[in-house]
Amino acid sequence: MPKSIIAGIGMYVPENIVTNNDLLQYMDTSDEWIKERTGIKERRYAHRTEETTTTMAIEASKIAIERAGITAQDIDFIVFATLSPDYYFPGCGVLLQRAMQMKEIGALDVRNQCSGFVYALSVADQFIKTGMYKNILVVGAEKHSFGLDFSTRGRNVSVIFGDGAGAVLLQPTEDNNRGILSTHLHSDGESAEILAMYNPGTHANYWGTKNYASFNDAPIADMFMSHAMIDNAQNFPFMDGPSVFKKAVVKFPEVIMEALEKNGYLPKDIHMLIPHQANLRIAQYVQQRLGLKDEQVYNNIQHYGNTTAASVPIALCEAWEQGKIKEGNLVCLAAFGSGFTWASALLKW
Ligand code: UT7
Numbered sequence: 001m002p003k004s005i006i007a008g009i010g011m012y013v014p015e016n017i018v019t020n021n022d023l024l025q026y027m028d029t030s031d032e033w034i035k036e037r038t039g040i041k042e043r044r045y046a047h048r049t050e051e052t053t054t055t056m057a058i059e060a061s062k063i064a065i066e067r068a069g070i071t072a073q074d075i076d077f078i079v080f081a082t083l084s085p086d087y088y089f090p091g092c093g094v095l096l097q098r099a100m101q102m103k104e105i106g107a108l109d110v111r112n113q114c115s116g117f118v119y120a121l122s123v124a125d126q127f128i129k130t131g132m133y134k135n136i137l138v139v140g141a142e143k144h145s146f147g148l149d150f151s152t153r154g155r156n157v158s159v160i161f162g163d164g165a166g167a168v169l170l171q172p173t174e175d176n177n178r179g180i181l182s183t184h185l186h187s188d189g190e191s192a193e194i195l196a197m198y199n200p201g202t203h204a205n206y207w208g209t210k211n212y213a214s215f216n217d218a219p220i221a222d223m224f225m226s227h228a229m230i231d232n233a234q235n236f237p238f239m240d241g242p243s244v245f246k247k248a249v250v251k252f253p254e255v256i257m258e259a260l261e262k263n264g265y266l267p268k269d270i271h272m273l274i275p276h277q278a279n280l281r282i283a284q285y286v287q288q289r290l291g292l293k294d295e296q297v298y299n300n301i302q303h304y305g306n307t308t309a310a311s312v313p314i315a316l317c318e319a320w321e322q323g324k325i326k327e328g329n330l331v332c333l334a335a336f337g338s339g340f341t342w343a344s345a346l347l348k349w
Contacts, residue, residue, distance in 0.1 A: 002172035003179030004128040004136075006349070008070075010063025011317035012056050013164040013304060014044040018145075023159055026150040034159050039280020043162030043305030045145035052086045054095040056165035057141035060313070061100065068169040070135055072100040075169075077133045078107040079124050081116030081140045081309035083338075084147060085109070088200065096139065113195075114276050114337020115185075116140055116309035117166070118345050121333070122183035124170045125345075134172060140309035141165035147197075149236040157239050160279070162305030166313020177328065181263045183345045184255055191247070194240040195338040200225040244337075248278060251342045252286045256334050259346040265330065270296050271349075272325050276335035277301035277311040286334075298324060308337070325349050 019042045020031040034040050046056060057080065065072055080093040087095075091109030096102075112119040117140035124136040144161035148154060173179050193207065198221070205221050221229060229235055252275060260266060267290040275283045280301050287297045298319040307314060312333050319325050329349045336342040 001129050002131065002174055003181075004125045004170045005173045005175075005179045006168045006347070007171040008064040008066065008068030008169035009167070009313065009317045009320055010060040010065075010067065011164065011166045011314045012059035012063075013314070014046045014051055014056070016045045016047065017042050018045050020159070027155045027158070028152040029155050029159055037279075037281070038160055039299070039301050040160065040305045041302045043303075044164060046143045046163040048146070051143065053082050053084050053141045053143045053165070054086050054092045054099065056143065056163065057092060057096055057139045057167065058099050060141065060165040060167040061096065061137055061139060064137070064167040064169045068135070068171065070169070072102050075102050075135045075137050076105050077124070077127060077136045078102070078105065079110060079120040079136065079138045080107065081110040081112065081120040082142055083111060083113045083116070083197075083308055084142045084144055092141065096137075112309075112337075112341045113339060114278060114306075114308050114311070115335035115339070115341045115343040117312045118183065118333050118335045118343035119185055119341070121168070121170070121180070121345055122185055122343065125180045125183055128170055128172050131172070136170040137167060138170055139165065139167045140311070140313050142308045142310050144308065147236065149233055153233060154236055156241050157237050160306045162307050164304055164307040164310045164314050166310050166317055168313060168316075178348045180345060180347045182259060183343065184258050184262070185341070185343045186251070186255065187339050187341045189339065191243065191340055193238075194243050195238070195340075197237040199229045199234050245279065245282065247340060248282050248336045249285045249289075251336050251340070252282065252334055253289045255336075255342050255344040256286070256290065256332055259332060259344040263346055265346070267291055269330055270332050271329035272319055273297045273332045273334065274312055274315045274319065275299070276337065277304065277315060278306050278337065
């Protein structure tokens with residue numbers, strides 16, 4: 001059975017750099033608080049009207065496709081991960097297919113938030129292994145800046161997120177010493193509401209209000225989207241940060257160890273760990289738990305914030321461009337986020 005290799009990788013971040021101090025004009029926060037609690041110094045925000053999640057994905061994809069030495073017309077499947085799609089439906093996959101003038105190929109959208117890219121990669125890997133497709137474009141992209149609460153009320157969420165896109169081009173290889181060794185996907189919906197954007201949606205408060213801490217005084221959601229939802233700021237993401245943090249620091253090491261054990265490796269064997277860039281403190285905790293050296297972990301949240309589905313491919317791309325990942329290296333990708341969902345992938349570059 002063939003294995004999948006990353007034959008090309010690309011990333012795109014918007015030009016507009018937004019520092020922590022820039023956020024002071026909207027909300028009561030501080031550079032010190034943001035740096036100390038998250039490690040973030042700055043993030044990028046897309047142009048409000050001239051960039052979308054899909055246009056950023058196009059830029060990243062062009063680079064990945066060129067580096068793989070193929071053209072957009074050679075691609076036979078798209079897997080697109082995002083939580084901030086251009087439209088509620090259809091998904092970004094078809095917009096990418098249209099904009100890049102690809103053939104009438106399959107386009108699948110994945111909505112697994114922070115672990116979306118690793119999930120997407122895993123799906124693509126199965127299609128390569130079965131021989132069904134030969135050139136799969138896997139994308140993670142987000143335009144968060146369009147949908148955050150920039151008042152003090154939303155500061156625990158809004159200071160964290162940034163915009164950007166990453167893409168990889170997956171191909172089969174018969175080389176036994178290279179490729180994706182295994183992927184590991186998990187979920188636990190028990191805490192679905194503690195990191196979520198409830199509206200627009202069809203829930204009508206069906207799932208109860210116990211977890212809707214910030215919305216207890218909000219009216220019953222009896223419509224997909226209503227004026228009342230907007231008046232009550234129910235159209236923004238909600239996050240109970242400390243609860244997410246506590247679960248993340250358990251599940252990250254667990255799913256990394258699962259990947260290593262499955263393939264007979266130890267943490268010391270990892271050349272590069274690319275953790276989803278949720279919070280520098282989470283990544284540092286994971287590094288310490290696994291006993292990894294600084295040069296074994298790549299972090300760039302300082303410059304881009306948390307770009308959700310885009311964070312893993314952006315970090316992977318940067319690490320590779322900086323020569324920190326070379327052919328034959330053992331690379332581990334790991335992510336945790338809303339759902340909760342978490343995932344890892346172990347590969348030989
Ligand atoms: O990628 C998706 C998965 N998401 C994550 O993994 C996020 C995980 N969680 C976190 O990263 C952290 O919980 C946060 C960075 C979100 C928050 O850090 P924290 O150390 O857990 O702070 P906290 O939420 O416990 O808030 C501490 C204080 C509160 O004030 P009081 O109640 O102690 O007076 C907040 O109101 O900090 C306040 N606060 C802020 N202050 C200044 C919250 N956000 C801000 C802010 N600026 N932006």
